[in-house]
Amino acid sequence: MLEPLHPLLKRAYDPDRFAQLGEEVLRDVVEHLKMAQSQERARSMPWTNPEAEMVHWSDRLERPEGLVPLLKEVMERSNSLHDPRYMGHQVAVPFPEGGLVGLVTDVLNNGGAIYEMGPTNSAMEEVLMAKIGQMLGLPEGCGGVMCHGGTLANLVALLAARRSAGGEAEDVWERGDDGKGGILVSDQAHYCVDRAVRTMGWGREGVGLVPTDAAHSMTRKGLDQAFDAMVEKGRRVVAVVGSACTTSSGAYDDLEMIADFAEQRGIWFHVDGAHGAPAAFSKKHAHLVAGMDRADSVAMDFHKIMGVPALCTGLFYRQHEMGFLPFTQSAEYLWSDAEDPEWWNFGKRTFECTKRMLSTRVAAVLEEYGPEIWGVLVDRLFELGQALAERVRARQNRGWELAMSPQANIVCFRLVPTGTMGEEEANDFTKKLRQAHLEQGPQYVVQTRFGGRVWLRCTLMNPLTELSDLDAMLDRFEALAENGWRT
Ligand SMILES: Cc1ncc(COP(=O)(O)O)c(C=O)c1O
Numbered sequence: 001m002l003e004p005l006h007p008l009l010k011r012a013y014d015p016d017r018f019a020q021l022g023e024e025v026l027r028d029v030v031e032h033l034k035m036a037q038s039q040e041r042a043r044s045m046p047w048t049n050p051e052a053e054m055v056h057w058s059d060r061l062e063r064p065e066g067l068v069p070l071l072k073e074v075m076e077r078s079n080s081l082h083d084p085r086y087m088g089h090q091v092a093v094p095f096p097e098g099g100l101v102g103l104v105t106d107v108l109n110n111g112g113a114i115y116e117m118g119p120t121n122s123a124m125e126e127v128l129m130a131k132i133g134q135m136l137g138l139p140e141g142c143g144g145v146m147c148h149g150g151t152l153a154n155l156v157a158l159l160a161a162r163r164s165a166g167g168e169a170e171d172v173w174e175r176g177d178d179g180k181g182g183i184l185v186s187d188q189a190h191y192c193v194d195r196a197v198r199t200m201g202w203g204r205e206g207v208g209l210v211p212t213d214a215a216h217s218m219t220r221k222g223l224d225q226a227f228d229a230m231v232e233k234g235r236r237v238v239a240v241v242g243s244a245c246t247t248s249s250g251a252y253d254d255l256e257m258i259a260d261f262a263e264q265r266g267i268w269f270h271v272d273g274a275h276g277a278p279a280a281f282s283k284k285h286a287h288l289v290a291g292m293d294r295a296d297s298v299a300m301d302f303h304k305i306m307g308v309p310a311l312c313t314g315l316f317y318r319q320h321e322m323g324f325l326p327f328t329q330s331a332e333y334l335w336s337d338a339e340d341p342e343w344w345n346f347g348k349r350t351f352e353c354t355k356r357m358l359s360t361r362v363a364a365v366l367e368e369y370g371p372e373i374w375g376v377l378v379d380r381l382f383e384l385g386q387a388l389a390e391r392v393r394a395r396q397n398r399g400w401e402l403a404m405s406p407q408a409n410i411v412c413f414r415l416v417p418t419g420t421m422g423e424e425e426a427n428d429f430t431k432k433l434r435q436a437h438l439e440q441g442p443q444y445v446v447q448t449r450f451g452g453r454v455w456l457r458c459t460l461m462n463p464l465t466e467l468s469d470l471d472a473m474l475d476r477f478e479a480l481a482e483n484g485w486r487t
Contacts, residue, residue: 022103024068032075033096036082037464043441044083046076053077084465085443087458087473090247090275090410092302094309095373101364102309105357112146112355115344125359126343132362133316135371136273136280136300137293143320144297145349146313146358150274152351153299153315154241155196158183159326160297160317161239161268162200173328177201182235184208184226186218186253188246188450193272205233215404216251216450218242223261239268244289245276248448248457249403250385250410252276255291263294271298274313276408278305281374285382288407296322302362305381305409305461306374312358323349377463381409384460388413388470395474403455412448412455415477427454433477436485443473 011017035041048056060073080086081093110118112125125146133142147153162172162181181202185193187209197206208226210218223240230237240262242253255271262269271277271292277300279285280292292298296318303310317323324341327348338348347353365373385406392402392413403412415433416426431454434447448457456477 021067025071028068028072028075029096029099032080033082036080037084039083039085039442041080041083043444044081044086045079045088045438045441045444047439047441048077079444082462082464084462084469085441085473086462087460087465087469088444088446090304090459090461091310092304092307093462093464094303095307095365095368097364097368098307098309098361101361105360108357110357111353112350112357113345113347113353115342115346117354118357121357121359122344122346124363125346128359128362128366129314129316130320132314132371133298136277136298136316137289138295138298138316138318139293141320142316142318143323143343144314144316145323145346146355146362147315147350148311148313148352148355148358150190150272150299150301150304150313151192151195153274153313154190154192154270154272155199156315156326156351157270157297157299158193158196158200158239158241160322161270163325164268164296164322165236165238179203179206180234180236182206182208182230182237183239183241184210184223184230184237185241186210186212186216186243186246188212188216188248188251189241189243190247190272190274193241205235208235208237212251216246216249217253218258220257220261223258227265237265237267239270240265241270241272242291242295244271244273244279244292245408245410247275248410248450249412250276250406250408250459251404252279252288252407255289255295257291259291259294262296268296269294271295273298274301275304275410278374278378279382279408281371282378282382283375284379302358302365305378307365307377308361312361314362326351380463381460382406384463384465384470385409385411387467388458388460391467391470391474398478400474403451403453409460410457411460412450412457414453414455415481417478417481423452429481430454430456432485433481436480437477440480443469443476445473 110121112118112121115122129144130142133144179201183197194207208230210222210226213219227237240258242255242258245252259269277289277298279288298316300314302308302312321341328338385408388411389402389406392400399415399417401414414430421429434456437445446457448455
């Protein structure tokens with residue numbers, strides 16, 4: 001005999017209780033949004049040192065107070081991305097209704113490994129990937145999969161590239177890898193490309209780093225030299241990865257040039273457009289991704305400059321069937337024929353087995369606003385990037401330096417007030433300045449290093465940021481520098 005349902009389970013599944021909690025939580029989320037957007041919190045990133053934060057939570061989690069107070073505290077202690085002073089990392093400031101989509105899809109919790117787990121999200125994914133692929137310029141017949149993050153999308157694209165190389169490589173799934181493959185990528189590329197290659201068993205030598213020019217883009221000469229050097233070392237170069245754009249400085253590779261190179265060398269052309277591929281939706285900035293239409297594969301994060309909550313990535317292939325290259329696996333409990341290219345069983349094409357209902361998140365944006373909103377968002381964020389660069393230039397006489405003219409919404413700059421500092425001293429100064437700012441705010445700005453120099457780095461992700469916020473941020477750094485790191 002089955003015991004009666006435990007009161008805890010009864011409570012957990014009670015729809016009326018859920019409705020009551022929902023009302024309270026929604027009220028708090030709206031309050032959080034209002035406070036963030038009107039900059040009512042002291043800081044956009046409420047810095048505490050990691051040890052202190054852990055002590056706080058070790059103590060707090062010993063005293064459960066219930067869902068509503070817990071979520072309220074999480075909101076108070078977390079980064080407020082909707083605060084216009086948040087200018088840090090490349091995560092979307094999500095359109096808040098993404099939270100409502102999350103509410104519905106989290107409750108439904110349909111998986112995406114096979115059609116039967118989630119018929120609606122599977123079919124929507126198939127439709128959307130072809131449709132959006134064509135918006136990116138890929139030809140009719142393109143397709144793809146949605147996955148959890150650009151890191152995973154880049155790995156899966158390179159697995160497809162490896163398999164497409166033909167010959168022995170084609171049999172890699174059965175026989176394993178000979179460790180002799182390799183790819184070419186910019187020395188400014190995101191670290192996940194290097195990680196993917198090493199994960200594939202090709203080691204450090206499998207990554208042919210292509211030097212970049214003053215604008216941080218790969219050159220044809222650099223590509224040719226890197227290709228020849230790889231071949232000389234006995235490497236089989238299977239792919240070239242173009243960055244659209246790079247992470248540190250937001251520089252776009254010349255994708256037309258790379259497409260020509262890939263065509264002439266007979267290798268796979270992958271575009272890591274995790275951050276910057278959405279430029280394709282903007283009339284003003286689409287030129288930055290000219291040539292992406294010739295790629296074999298493109299990775300694009302909906303959770304960066306497309307307003308969708310993380311994680312939500314599209315991996316697009318120039319031909320739908322390329323999506324079956326990475327994996328060929330039997331799984332009798334899920335599908336019967338590993339070789340059968342059934343589009344509806346996404347597990348055949350994705351690294352993940354269960355995945356979230358990602359297509360609903362993207363469909364919701366299109367349903368509510370259409371793809372125009374992505375162009376409008378890109379325009380606004382890139383315009384903010386230009387505006388910040390102009391402001392840094394205008395303050396040159398106070399010791400501000402711009403690393404390069406921004407192409408996107410990523411701007412690198414630094415303040416070296418005395419003009420007499422050596423490189424190491426200037427780097428040290430920038431690190432201390434940024435640390436002081438991190439601890440005291442109120443804005444949030446990150447740090448990077450390239451060309452031997454440490455830079456402050458802003459990624460302008462919030463369309464609600466205004467010029468006055470940019471001025472206030474630069475003023476704040478000047479005040480910290482003048483007052484010995486404290487104000
Ligand atoms: C160019 C580029 N590629 C890949 C990634 C990794 O993407 P994700 O964080 O979605 O795994 C990033 C993240 O910032 C990126 O900027």
